[in-house]
Amino acid sequence: MTAASAKRSGLGALAPAAVGFASLVAFFVAVEILIRYGVLNRFIVPPPSEIIGSFYRIITEEHVFNRFLLTAGECLVAGVMLTVFGVIGGILMHRFKLLQQACETWVAALASAPFVLMYPLFLVIFGRNAWTIIMMGFVSALPPVILKTIEGLSGTRKVLVNVGKSFNLSTTQQFWKILFPAALPTIFVGIRLGLIFALINIVGTEFLINFGGLGQLIEDLAERYDLAGTYAAICFVILVSVLFFIALEKAERWLRPAG
Amino acid sequence: MAETGRLTGAGSPAPLVNPVTLLRVAIILGVLAVWELLAHSGWLYRDVVPSLVAIGRALLGLLSSADYYFNLGVTAGEIGVALAIGGLSGVAIGLLLGANRFLSKAYEPYLYYLGPTPKIIFFPVMIMWFGVGVESKIALGALSCFFPVVLSVAAGMRAIDKVLIRVGKSFRADPWQMAMKIYLPAMRHPVINGVRLGLGFALIGTLLAETKLSNKGIGFLIIQAYSIFDMPRMYAMLIVLFVLAIGANALVGRLGGLDNIKRT
Numbered sequence: 001m002t003a004a005s006a007k008r009s010g011l012g013a014l015a016p017a018a019v020g021f022a023s024l025v026a027f028f029v030a031v032e033i034l035i036r037y038g039v040l041n042r043f044i045v046p047p048p049s050e051i052i053g054s055f056y057r058i059i060t061e062e063h064v065f066n067r068f069l070l071t072a073g074e075c076l077v078a079g080v081m082l083t084v085f086g087v088i089g090g091i092l093m094h095r096f097k098l099l100q101q102a103c104e105t106w107v108a109a110l111a112s113a114p115f116v117l118m119y120p121l122f123l124v125i126f127g128r129n130a131w132t133i134i135m136m137g138f139v140s141a142l143p144p145v146i147l148k149t150i151e152g153l154s155g156t157r158k159v160l161v162n163v164g165k166s167f168n169l170s171t172t173q174q175f176w177k178i179l180f181p182a183a184l185p186t187i188f189v190g191i192r193l194g195l196i197f198a199l200i201n202i203v204g205t206e207f208l209i210n211f212g213g214l215g216q217l218i219e220d221l222a223e224r225y226d227l228a229g230t231y232a233a234i235c236f237v238i239l240v241s242v243l244f245f246i247a248l249e250k251a252e253r254w255l256r257p258a259g
Numbered sequence: 260m261a262e263t264g265r266l267t268g269a270g271s272p273a274p275l276v277n278p279v280t281l282l283r284v285a286i287i288l289g290v291l292a293v294w295e296l297l298a299h300s301g302w303l304y305r306d307v308v309p310s311l312v313a314i315g316r317a318l319l320g321l322l323s324s325a326d327y328y329f330n331l332g333v334t335a336g337e338i339g340v341a342l343a344i345g346g347l348s349g350v351a352i353g354l355l356l357g358a359n360r361f362l363s364k365a366y367e368p369y370l371y372y373l374g375p376t377p378k379i380i381f382f383p384v385m386i387m388w389f390g391v392g393v394e395s396k397i398a399l400g401a402l403s404c405f406f407p408v409v410l411s412v413a414a415g416m417r418a419i420d421k422v423l424i425r426v427g428k429s430f431r432a433d434p435w436q437m438a439m440k441i442y443l444p445a446m447r448h449p450v451i452n453g454v455r456l457g458l459g460f461a462l463i464g465t466l467l468a469e470t471k472l473s474n475k476g477i478g479f480l481i482i483q484a485y486s487i488f489d490m491p492r493m494y495a496m497l498i499v500l501f502v503l504a505i506g507a508n509a510l511v512g513r514l515g516g517l518d519n520i521k522r523t
Contacts, residue, residue, distance in 0.1 A: 016363075024369070102282040102283045112504070117463070117470070117478070121493060124490065125307055200377040204377040241375065
């Protein structure tokens with residue numbers, strides 16, 4: 001391959017991304033024009049230029065950084081809890097096969113259960129405070145962590161287990177030296193899924209109960225009928241979510257070769 | 260081998276009760292006993308953990324109430340329409356993205372990253388666009404449902420055996436025939452899986468929207484029970500809802516599984 005053709009193929013690879021981005025920009029420009037000409041009602045859809053303008057306002061006036069820290073803190077607590085309880089739960093179920101046979105299908109069924117609808121119940125139990133939000137994130141994100149931990153431990157290659165046995169390792173040594181390191185990449189996939197579920201439920205609950213960080217900001221601005229601000233806050237939450245998922249993906253890729 | 264198995268089987272008769280079943284029963288009884296103990300202990304605020312009898316009574320009352328079935332019908336209708344709109348548009352766009360590598364690279368990253376964002380934050384926008392009636396709930400349900408379906412269908416389309424596509428082309432099938440005779444039958448499994456995920460998301464989106472702002476539907480009944488602190492009724496509704504949601508999910512999954520068996 002010549003240098004010129006390599007350069008051409010590099011540019012070719014960038015073309016779809018450029019088209020995707022250009023279409024997005026074209027869409028916003030079209031919306032702006034339609035609003036300015038009165039085709040779209042500006043009291044329903046604010047002009048994109050106003051939304052961009054209100055970013056600075058929500059960052060400075062609505063203390064968006066503090067709200068972000070609050071949501072991130074809730075995610076962190078939920079994340080630590082679901083890692084500890086989820087991984088321990090998975091290990092116990094893998095260790096005691098009878099328990100696994102009895103409960104794994106229940107956990108799998110719970111993974112598809114709409115836990116977020118229990119928020120009124122959690123409000124009664126924990127009150128209208130951060131614990132309701134954290135517990136909503138924790139409970140809804142627990143099943144994937146348990147299931148992936150079991151999958152990782154059960155999927156350890158037989159040859160690795162046999163190596164451990166040939167060295168006469170005790171059960172504890174077998175677990176810490178063989179099973180757990182081999183299962184770690186799959187466990188991390190579970191934790192990544194769990195953190196995504198936790199973030200979704202935490203922001204959702206903040207919005208629903210009008211308490212806490214970024215979710216409450218959207219609810220607050222919508223109640224004030226600050227349209228441009230509401231759209232800007234939604235864009236901000238999407239941006240934070242996307243950055244969070246990208247960071248988790250990168251962390252997972254970084255961990256995978258080590259496994 | 261078969262002979263040995265039969266002899267071993269005869270030597271150790273199967274236990275009367277399966278230990279797994281026994282453990283399951285023990286866990287259920289244990290949870291119920293702890294619940295009842297908590298209900299009568301006075302350690303929590305009164306009625307936060309109501310007695311099982313009260314929940315059972317509320318469950319019976321709920322299942323024999325015409326009002327409940329009316330609201331269940333409203334919610335089921337909203338979810339059905341949301342699934343139809345979000346699912347069909349998801350399948351159509353998924354087919355388009357799966358068939359065209361360029362379009363997939365251009366637009367799929369946006370869908371991939373927008374997919375897991377919490378959709379309930381779009382509810383204020385949906386209210387502004389569609390009003391406070393059932394339309395905004397349907398819209399939120401459709402939006403929630405769209406992303407898992409489109410991503411699953413696009414991925415399923417790319418995984419189709421190239422031989423099948425060549426067979427279709429060698430018969431000079433037009434795009435519609437290709438979609439109906441080759442693509443969709445070959446990717447039943449990812450489509451059903453996408454619909455299964457989409458159903459779950461549509462259910463959550465619609466019900467959350469109902470809890471936030473509505474005057475009918477199961478979400479409305481749940482938030483009404485919360486606001487008048489009728490805890491047994493709230494527990495009863497959540498139990499029925501969980502059973503229905505898990506049941507619907509299992510049903511769609513079973514359909515997907517059956518299709519897979521028939522194909523192989």
